[in-house]
Amino acid sequence: MVISDQDKILIKNLYQLKKCNARQLRTEFPDKGWTKSSINRLLKKFRDIDTVDRCKGSGIPRSARTDENIDQVNDMVLSQEDQHRTHSTVREISQGTGIPKSSMGRIIKKNLQLKYFSLQEATCARAD
Numbered sequence: 375m376v377i378s379d380q381d382k383i384l385i386k387n388l389y390q391l392k393k394c395n396a397r398q399l400r401t402e403f404p405d406k407g408w409t410k411s412s413i414n415r416l417l418k419k420f421r422d423i424d425t426v427d428r429c430k431g432s433g434i435p436r437s438a439r440t441d442e443n444i445d446q447v448n449d450m451v452l453s454q455e456d457q458h459r460t461h462s463t464v465r466e467i468s469q470g471t472g473i474p475k476s477s478m479g480r481i482i483k484k485n486l487q488l489k490y491f492s493l494q495e496a497t498c499a500r501a502d
Contacts, residue, residue, distance in 0.1 A: 377412055382426040389417055438477035444485045446471055447478065451488065464490055
């Protein structure tokens with residue numbers, strides 16, 4: 375279970391004031407659903423860097439939405455602008471560049487501020 379920010383502050387204060395360990399915290403707050411390992415990890419983080427907040431840059435770094443890839447996608451998407459019926463789909467561009475389809479969609483939407491859609495075959499329902 376993920377420990378909320380309020381719970382992190384509570385654990386930090388109890389550790390500072392009463393020197394509570396993970397077992398004591400779990401017995402004092404059994405309804406929270408904290409695991410011993412998550413509390414110990416949080417206490418270790420507090421002892422090492424004196425904070426329970428996330429460190430800047432601690433997440434997964436961007437790998438697909440780099441400037442290079444954005445330029446490459448921009449060139450491939452906009453090269454089709456004046457050539458009707460010769461478009462490539464997002465899947466085809468994704469396979470050609472090696473960029474995942476989901477990242478391709480984010481590049482097109484967020485970085486290039488374009489909209490993309492897939493053509494669907496229309497079917498008519500008869501009202502007899």
